[in-house]
Amino acid sequence: MHVDMQAAVELCWLTCVSSELNGEELTRSGGIDILGSLLARCCTIMPKDVPANQPAAIMTTHALRTCAGMAIFANAQKELASRCSLHTICLASYCTTWHDCVSYDA
Numbered sequence: 220m221h222v223d224m225q226a227a228v229e230l231c232w233l234t235c236v237s238s239e240l241n242g243e244e245l246t247r248s249g250g251i252d253i254l255g256s257l258l259a260r261c262c263t264i265m266p267k268d269v270p271a272n273q274p275a276a277i278m279t280t281h282a283l284r285t286c287a288g289m290a291i292f293a294n295a296q297k298e299l300a301s302r303c304s305l306h307t308i309c310l311a312s313y314c315t316t317w318h319d320c321v322s323y324d325a
Contacts, residue, residue: 221274228257228281236288242295251289251298254282 231250235242245251258279265275289295 221278225274225277225281228278228285232281232285232288235285239292242289242292245285246289246292246295246298251286251295254285258282 231245231254235245261275261279261282265273265279269276271277271280286299290299
């Protein structure tokens with residue numbers, strides 16, 4: 220199952236960052252919430268020093284890349300900025316500059 224999930228999250232990332240329409244569709248269909256749930260789940264089961272080749276670390280990396288890539292799309296920016304749980308996950312677990320990902324000034 221982990222391999223299927225890893226592939227699905229990686230495909231989501233690559234699909235969204237390759238086309239603005241794909242990113243907008245993921246946002247419209249509730250994908251931001253799903254990514255947030257996946258991030259929350261992964262963060263609860265893995266230690267901060269997890270090896271990069273572990274399934275949870277790989278899925279977390281792809282989910283964070285998806286969020287960061289989608290942050291260049293206006294509708295996704297609004298959704299990402301309004302998701303307190305994503306902010307908490309990023310602040311607590313991975314970075315202190317999460318706001319840079321959702322604050323894109325064109």
